[in-house]
Amino acid sequence: MTEYGGTGDPARSLAILWRTGERPSRKGRPDLGVDGIVRAAIEVADAEGLTALSMRKVAERLGVGTMSLYTYIPGKAELIDVMVDTVYGELPTPQDVPGGWRARLELIARENLALCRRHPWLLQVATGRPPLGPNVMAKYDFELRAVDGLGLDEIEMDLVVTLINGYVHGAARGAVEAAQAEKQTGLTDEQWWWAHAPFLAKVFDARRYPTAARVGAAAGEAYNAAYDPERAFEFGLRRVLDGIEVFIRSRG
Amino acid sequence: MTEYGGTGDPARSLAILWRTGERPSRKGRPDLGVDGIVRAAIEVADAEGLTALSMRKVAERLGVGTMSLYTYIPGKAELIDVMVDTVYGELPTPQDVPGGWRARLELIARENLALCRRHPWLLQVATGRPPLGPNVMAKYDFELRAVDGLGLDEIEMDLVVTLINGYVHGAARGAVEAAQAEKQTGLTDEQWWWAHAPFLAKVFDARRYPTAARVGAAAGEAYNAAYDPERAFEFGLRRVLDGIEVFIRSRG
DNA sequence: CGTGCGTCCTGTACGCCGTACCGTACGGGA
DNA sequence: TCCCGTACGGTACGGCGTACAGGACGCACG
Structure with missing residues (x-):
């Protein structure tokens, strides 16, 4: 289970989102940076879900120590805030839509x-x-x-x-x-339903749930x-x- | 964050849900039982959220060792399955509804x-x-x-x-x-919005988001x-x- | 050319979590 | 009476987020 919200300290999230206090990258370093962290985090979450998203995994994917992430981001909650705003950027916003x-x-x-x-x-x-x-x-x-x-x-x-x-x-x-x-x-779905049908047949009283039984059967047939x-x-x-x-x- | 679903092994969940293999309570014991565990878990989740629901807390609330819960329930996922079915029982299902x-x-x-x-x-x-x-x-x-x-x-x-x-x-x-x-x-909401207004005033360009600015202002006024x-x-x-x-x- | 500071990075550690494993205690059938 | 199945729980493992205390290094300054 994943916790409900990704809502961290809004002031900190806002500062990162609008890239206030952007820092010029140091010379010889790969310079990590908020963008790279967020991109890596999105990849992990896409592949394995929000539950499996952990700071350790994001850091590993970047080839970096876990705690290094905290140089750029206050915590996981704020990271998720930024992830959300980032993927919203994928939505098209055309000027004119016919129709x-x-x-x-x-x-x-x-x-x-x-x-x-x-x-x-x-x-x-x-x-x-x-x-x-x-x-x-x-x-x-x-x-x-x-x-x-x-x-x-x-x-x-x-x-x-x-x-x-x-x-x-x-x-x-x-x-x-x-x-x-x-x-x-x-x-x-079909296989799953079929797998549990024997048990349900024993406990499920079709007379108690007549409408559900009728609709369930019809739905099963129609959709497979x-x-x-x-x-x-x-x-x-x-x-x-x-x-x-x-x-x-x-x-x- | 809480993980997504509460879907545990369906066969085990089903067996518990329909109380197959109900066991007569032992004599001298408080006998815990699935019902008590589920009730306690629902109380915890209601009060503190699904994130804060932990086996340790449920056990503590029941005055019982953590691992004792596993005598009745295969794991947390199945517990949540049963919690869901249980609270659905609160929904009324009257025979006739006028209108x-x-x-x-x-x-x-x-x-x-x-x-x-x-x-x-x-x-x-x-x-x-x-x-x-x-x-x-x-x-x-x-x-x-x-x-x-x-x-x-x-x-x-x-x-x-x-x-x-x-x-x-x-x-x-x-x-x-x-x-x-x-x-x-x-x-x-009002206090929150107001708290972040100064920052947003700096980064938010009303000309870039004219409609949002207009509607946001109107909504703020109307709802407080x-x-x-x-x-x-x-x-x-x-x-x-x-x-x-x-x-x-x-x-x- | 030091030298000290600010920034970036990280290892360790703490307190949570779910739960595997195994030992204990006890009621009830043989 | 003995024995075994069941209920119960203590300990431990591998995960988590992150506080904290450093280490390493570029750069401005004397």
């Missing part, structure tokens, strides 16, 4: 999902009071622009953006968990698996956007 | 939010391939019944339920994080805080239900 607000929100949703797929550990980091780095700002600004000029007031714009991000978070969680479950156990994250994401996104459309029309 | 599918889904959403508020650690536990205990089953069955008989096929029913749960998860995360941030730092989780939840729920309504009508 109106709906296409813009779809783009945002899909890109965020893709980002979470590339960096599953993002889902484990608390993002209330996020580290207010440049990329976090750019993301927020871009997302708000997607719903600007539709007749919504500022608060409503924020609410819509929050809704989209919240939805994507939930859906991404499902998708990532499904992928990780398969990788970690070596079993597909318990859960199809891609389909769930597309389905939910359409519903959420429909709901937003109703709202926008009512305000227009 | 149709919309009221039923609202009830589900609100009760799930409340559950996450009571047990914030739930949000940190992976629930793909959940521990298929009796309460997980009952929850799933109840939720499916909320959308039964509306003209949706089984797959669609599952998708709608998944959507609601995904949405609630995202919104609950926001609400819980906001509450925890305040408790942990001792600062309200950066984020109002209650309002965000209600707003999003209405949008999601509207989207589902559009879908149901199209299928009816």
